[in-house]
Each structure stands twice: as structure tokens, then as C-alpha cells.
Amino acid sequence: MVFQGSSAAISHTGRVRSNNQDSGYAGSNLFVVADGMGGHAGGDVASSVAVHRLEQIDHPYDGTAAAERELRDSIVDCATELIDTVVRRPELAGMGTTVSALMMVDEYAVIAHIGDSRIYLYRDGALTQITTDHTFVQRLVDSGRITPEEARYHPRRSVLMRVLGDMDPDPEVDTFIMPTEPGDRWLLCSDGLSGVVDDAHTSKALALGLAPGRTADMLLKQALDGGAPDNVTIVLVDVGGAHPVFSGTPSIVGSASTPEGVEVPAARPGRTSWLHPGRQAANEPTHFEPAAEFLEELIEEDRRRARRRRLGWIAGLVLVLLLLTAALFGAYQWSQTRYFIGADADSVVIYRGIQQDLGPFPLSTVYEDTGILLDDLSPFTRATVENTISADSLENAHAVVDRLRAVSGGD
Structure with missing residues (x-):
């Protein structure tokens, strides 16, 4: 059965990056966000390859198992295509992309995910992150070493531990199936949105119940007002609802919508709004470090940072106590002159x-x-x-x- 609902896709270079390495797709049954990485051109190509390969499987399915298998196999095929692309164009070596894909099959959502782009579900007034980031800082959060808020500003927040790239022909992709129901709002986005606009503001925008296109525009504006240090790509999918049923040509945005070889105009110099802090969560280029020894090195580095942070707090506390003691002693000495x-x-x-x-x-x-x-x-x-x-x-x-x-x- 063809998906009954409405959707919108939008992508923006942001206020800092010189080109858009994101790609997005909103079709009849399939919805995708891919965030490319790997230099000025490599990320463009990687995310574009992923979207155009997955575009080919956008059609109704008889069941969720077949759709899940097709999604996983197609993403693995993307990895093979990226490897072949690097053989033809060695200058693109090291490129990769995240992929977060949503396939609607009857009353179910079939999800495939690798990287740190995200899929959220807004239902009954609550926003829930459905996918798990394949990042170094997420491992630190999962192990209890840092809090989710600390992860937003961690210096290694852009280190991916799993990605669809030109180095692994058999990538590990998360796939699972969830029931969905009329009124659900599914949000797929790159970290250019989730790293700048927090969940509370995202939930508030989704709660207004505006059409997907207007809601996506509102979320993009919030990211731009927040400085938009990275590309921003948003795909919004409403299940049922009061808005017109999706029909017509699939929407392709970002680098996948630009013919290969066409230079994307540079973004304006970066700035931040007075309404938002200058410290941004997604302001570092994403890169991939799959090696286990590198993970151990990062964990040890984080331990050193934690020790330095504790020593800093202790030194600060001692200084405050010394100042307080000096102030009390001075006050007592003055009192003895009275x-x-x-x-x-x-x-x-x-x-x-x-x-x-x-x-x-x-x-x-x-x-x-x-x-x-x-x-x-x-x-x-x-x-x-x-x-x-x-x-x-x-x-x-x-x-x-x-x-x-x-x-x-x-x-």
C-alpha cells in the first residue's frame, strides 16, 4: 500500500560551511537523510551516491521483513559503490556518509541507520529520539562517563565510530521495525539541526501542527539563528493528519540535487545570533575513526580531561575557601579594633x-x-x-x- 500522509524535505549549506555535503530525500514510501564527510568534494559525492542508490527502492512492499532486508542490502550496496567510486576517482579517498532512512509499510515504519544523523518520533506531545548516534561521545554517555548535555559540547563530539564509507564493504547498519499511527510526526535530520536546536525547541515547533513544509522551514530558521555551523538537512513525515496526502515527484535536496561537478555557491561568513550562545554543538567537521585502539586513546584522553576538570574544581574550591578565610580573618581583625x-x-x-x-x-x-x-x-x-x-x-x-x-x- 502506498504511504498515506504528507512530507517535506529541505537542506541548507548553513552559515559556516562552503558547500553542502548533506543530501535528503522524501519520496512516496521512503525518506532519507545522509550527511557526507571527507573533504570539500568527497562528502558531497558520498551522500549523493547514498540517496540516489536508495531512491531506487522507493516503492510499496508486501511486508516489513522484505522492506527491512531491501533497506539493509541497498545500504551495503552503497558502500560497494563508494569503494568503486574511489577506484575511479582516488582524490575522493576517505569519503563517507551517514544514512538515516525510514520506509513506510502499512502501519509500520522500517528504519535503517548508521552514523550520527537522527530519526525522531513526535507522538502525543512527546519527542523521542529513535536512533542511537554511532559516535564516540555517545559511547561515553552510554557508559555513564558524561551526561547528554556534556556530550553536546564535548571536543570529540564529531568523531564517528560507524559510517557508510569507502573502507568497509560490509558496514554494520542498525535496522528495526516500529508500529506507527495516524498523527505521528517523523523527523529525520542531520546533526546540523540536532546539534544546534535542542529537543525542547524542536518539540515546540512540531507541536504547532503546521504542514511539514512550514514546520521544516521553522526548524531551519532556528538552526540558522543559532549560527548554523554545519549543513542543515530536514525531512519531515506526517502519518495521516489534516494536511494534503503526499503526491507528485519525490523531493531531493542537498548535494544529491546538484549535478556532479557543479560547484555549490559558498555560504556567507559565519555569525551567531544574540539570542543564542556563541558556543555551538555541531561546529567541528565530522570524521571517522573506526579503530579500536583509537577509541581506547580517546577514552584515556577523556579520563585525563575529567581528571583535569576535577583538579580545576578542587583548585577553585580551595581558592574560594582561602579567600573566604582571609575575608573572615580580616573582618575579625577589624572587629578587635573596636x-x-x-x-x-x-x-x-x-x-x-x-x-x-x-x-x-x-x-x-x-x-x-x-x-x-x-x-x-x-x-x-x-x-x-x-x-x-x-x-x-x-x-x-x-x-x-x-x-x-x-x-x-x-x-
């Missing part, structure tokens, strides 16, 4: 310090017992002494005591 007159058990006493206490710690000590008995003072004067009389200096304190001695009739 005096006041008060009452001890039965006599008038000169205290050094200030009347306040710091919790259980008094900030004053007895400096001198004047020998003036409280019983020798008038009730008003006694009450004044018991409430304490401040003195700016020791001389001023002695002057107050002399006056008290005079009114008490003492020597």
Missing part, C-alpha cells in the same frame, strides 16, 4: 570587639573590668550599660567609664 561598654555579672566591663556573635562564636572578649558595680548606678544608667555603649576607640571607652564612675559615686 570597643564597647557592657555589663558582666555585677559590674561594668570594657569589651574588645563588636556586640554581634557569629553563630556560636562570640566576636568580643572582656578587655577590662572597671570595678564599677551595677548596683551603684541609677536604673536608667544601668539599663543603658546592659544594652551596651559603643566606643570608637579604647580612649573613648575609658572616657565613658570615667563618666559612669562619676555618676556612681565611685573612686
Whole structure:
């Protein structure tokens, strides 16, 4: 059965990259996002090859098993085609691409994925990431070494551990099948979107229920406002819903829509919006490092970074404590230059310090017992002494005591 719903595809070079290495496809049953990598030209070719190879399997299927098998086999065939392309054009060696593909079969979504492009499902007001990034930082997240938020700004966030490229003729591709239902919104995107626009803003845009094309435009604008340091490709698929049923020619965007050899105009110099921080999540070129020893090297490097971070926090805490201690010591030293007159058990006493206490710690000590008995003072004067009389200096304190001695009739 032909998929019943609506879709849209859009791709943009972004504000920093000089060419668009992404490709996107929205067909009758198949939807794809591919994010190329490998130099100025290699990524263009890799993502374009992937989309045009997968375009050939966009037709109805009798069942999900056949569609899943066809998706996996076609992606493996893409790897073979990339290898053959490098044989003909050695200058493209090292190119590769991510692939995130969605095939609609009756009430099911058949998914194939490799790399760090993503597929999301928006259902009943909740946005869920369906695919798992095949990246170094995702392994760190899965192992509990870092949080998902830390992964967004990790210096190795662009290191892919699995990719469709010209080095492996039998790539490991994730495939699985999920039920879908009317009202579902499926979002396929490159990390140019997911690395800049967080899930909360993406979910808010999807919740508006606008047509796929308008929603994709809104998400693209958010990425551009956020600086768009990478190419941005979005494919949005609505299952059923109020919008017109998809019909007509499949939509191909990005490098796959540009004839090979045609130079893509350079993007404008990069900038960031005042509404968004200058620190971007997807601002490093993606590259592929499949070797196990390299993974161990990265993990050890991350451990060193964590140790340095902990030492930095400890040093900062020690510095704060030292400054706080110095401030408290300075305040205490100042307090010991102050005096006041008060009452001890039965006599008038000169205290050094200030009347306040710091919790259980008094900030004053007895400096001198004047020998003036409280019983020798008038009730008003006694009450004044018991409430304490401040003195700016020791001389001023002695002057107050002399006056008290005079009114008490003492020597």
C-alpha cells in the first residue's frame, strides 16, 4: 500500500560551511537523510551516491521483513559503490556518509541507520529520539562517563565510530521495525539541526501542527539563528493528519540535487545570533575513526580531561575557601579594633570587639573590668550599660567609664 500522509524535505549549506555535503530525500514510501564527510568534494559525492542508490527502492512492499532486508542490502550496496567510486576517482579517498532512512509499510515504519544523523518520533506531545548516534561521545554517555548535555559540547563530539564509507564493504547498519499511527510526526535530520536546536525547541515547533513544509522551514530558521555551523538537512513525515496526502515527484535536496561537478555557491561568513550562545554543538567537521585502539586513546584522553576538570574544581574550591578565610580573618581583625561598654555579672566591663556573635562564636572578649558595680548606678544608667555603649576607640571607652564612675559615686 502506498504511504498515506504528507512530507517535506529541505537542506541548507548553513552559515559556516562552503558547500553542502548533506543530501535528503522524501519520496512516496521512503525518506532519507545522509550527511557526507571527507573533504570539500568527497562528502558531497558520498551522500549523493547514498540517496540516489536508495531512491531506487522507493516503492510499496508486501511486508516489513522484505522492506527491512531491501533497506539493509541497498545500504551495503552503497558502500560497494563508494569503494568503486574511489577506484575511479582516488582524490575522493576517505569519503563517507551517514544514512538515516525510514520506509513506510502499512502501519509500520522500517528504519535503517548508521552514523550520527537522527530519526525522531513526535507522538502525543512527546519527542523521542529513535536512533542511537554511532559516535564516540555517545559511547561515553552510554557508559555513564558524561551526561547528554556534556556530550553536546564535548571536543570529540564529531568523531564517528560507524559510517557508510569507502573502507568497509560490509558496514554494520542498525535496522528495526516500529508500529506507527495516524498523527505521528517523523523527523529525520542531520546533526546540523540536532546539534544546534535542542529537543525542547524542536518539540515546540512540531507541536504547532503546521504542514511539514512550514514546520521544516521553522526548524531551519532556528538552526540558522543559532549560527548554523554545519549543513542543515530536514525531512519531515506526517502519518495521516489534516494536511494534503503526499503526491507528485519525490523531493531531493542537498548535494544529491546538484549535478556532479557543479560547484555549490559558498555560504556567507559565519555569525551567531544574540539570542543564542556563541558556543555551538555541531561546529567541528565530522570524521571517522573506526579503530579500536583509537577509541581506547580517546577514552584515556577523556579520563585525563575529567581528571583535569576535577583538579580545576578542587583548585577553585580551595581558592574560594582561602579567600573566604582571609575575608573572615580580616573582618575579625577589624572587629578587635573596636570597643564597647557592657555589663558582666555585677559590674561594668570594657569589651574588645563588636556586640554581634557569629553563630556560636562570640566576636568580643572582656578587655577590662572597671570595678564599677551595677548596683551603684541609677536604673536608667544601668539599663543603658546592659544594652551596651559603643566606643570608637579604647580612649573613648575609658572616657565613658570615667563618666559612669562619676555618676556612681565611685573612686
